[in-house]
Amino acid sequence: MTPSFNTFKRIFSLKAGLSEVYAEEVHAGGVLAMRGYLVFIILSCVFLYYVLHCILWRESTSWLRVIEMKRSPMLTCSLKPAFDSLLSFRGIYPFLCTSALKTIATLHENDNIALPYGLKKSAHHFYLALSRLQSCDLFPESDKEPCKKCVVVGNGAVLKNKTLGEKIDSYDVIIRINDGPVRGHEEDVGTRTTFRIFYPESVFTNPEDNDPNSVAVLTVFKSYDLKWLWELLAGITPEINHFWKKPALNLIYKPEQIRILDPIITRIAAFNMLQFPTTFPKKEKPKHPTTGIIAITLAFYICHEVHLAGFKYNFTDKNGLLHYYGNSTMSMMSKNEYHNITAEQNFLKNLIEKNFIINLTKD
Known part of the structure; x- marks a missing residue:
């Protein structure tokens, strides 16, 4: 049997619909990926700031040496x-x-x-x-x-x-x-x-x-x-x-x-x-x-x-x-x-x- 014009029309409509769904999924996936990258960058910056803060704090306060400063006993x-x-x-x-x-x-x-x-x-x-x-x-x-x-x-x-x-x-x-x-x-x-x-x-x-x-x-x-x-x-x-x-x-x-x-x-x-x-x-x-x-x-x-x-x-x-x-x-x-x-x-x-x-x- 030779497919009717309406049959081809339904097939093309279905393919178009699938393409649109696929495109939407790709777009959604891209947005999610972009968000993931942004979250990763933000977390990386926070971690880097924390590391640098700790390094600078330790250096600026000479942490290891400071802890050793203890008060001498008071004579009563x-x-x-x-x-x-x-x-x-x-x-x-x-x-x-x-x-x-x-x-x-x-x-x-x-x-x-x-x-x-x-x-x-x-x-x-x-x-x-x-x-x-x-x-x-x-x-x-x-x-x-x-x-x-x-x-x-x-x-x-x-x-x-x-x-x-x-x-x-x-x-x-x-x-x-x-x-x-x-x-x-x-x-x-x-x-x-x-x-x-x-x-x-x-x-x-x-x-x-x-x-x-x-x-x-x-x-x-x-x-x-x-x-x-x-x-x-x-x-x-x-x-x-x-x-x-x-x-x-x-x-x-x-x-x-x-x-x-x-x-x-x-x-x-x-x-x-x-x-x-x-x-x-x-x-x-x-x-x-x-x-x-x-x-x-x-x-x-x-x-x-x-x-x-x-x-x-x-x-x-x-x-x-x-x-x-x-x-x-x-x-x-x-x-x-x-x-x-x-x-x-x-x-x-x-x-x-x-x-x-x-x-x-x-x-």
Whole structure:
């Protein structure tokens, strides 16, 4: 039988339909393949990023070396200090170490508090800075004296012409603050320095001011302070846009001389010593302890007896000298919006009246 025209028409229609189905399947398969390639590329990029991040993290933080930095044992004095009632926290090790950093942060609640008084969201920056340091020891292993007599030397003009240098040098521990010079003022302030508390805007830059036997202690107020330290020690020129004044662009201290203060010391100074509120009104700038009060708080946790020198200021004479060095006047104190100097002076007066500390510069 000869197929009819309608039969051929049905056959061609069927083939055309099969071709369209095949074409649709090929197209669908191509789309799926393309999606598969895209997913593969995305996953590959994610994996590559992870690998590079791990490599850079390990290199930038010197991971293997950092883990080995452990704190040295603290010697306990059996005698209670006069200021014992002020110590609401016990057993505080003042310098950060990478060993058990997160454990200690949790213990001190530092992991729940952001900078300047905690580590929350900044642990990476602390690790980076610590990766460039070589020690977090408090005192040398050879130092076995548990009951230390300490003096905290302020920068007040009251030190000028007091010839307290020899007296200051007689203490077991001498704590100085910021860039208060020794060179050229030895008769009034002594020659020795055990610890010098600083921040990026207040550190020495002249190599002649370096005492190789001293330890420089960074007080951290922002993550950029840690970045600044890491960059300088890594040989990188640091950014200066995030500081209230130009920070140092070189360090005169070697890595083994540098420590990072545990933020809990500053937090104790602010909330326990000065009784600052934990929050301030939106229109008021938060107040923070001065380096001097932070240094005194540090002394309370490493010393059995604490004396002061150079912490008295004459607020009535606006044109009087502010420091025992330089030409800055007391008028600068009234311009400072970040500190409550009146609260600090009242705090120190209370300590002296209760004989918790001894003031070497009473007048």
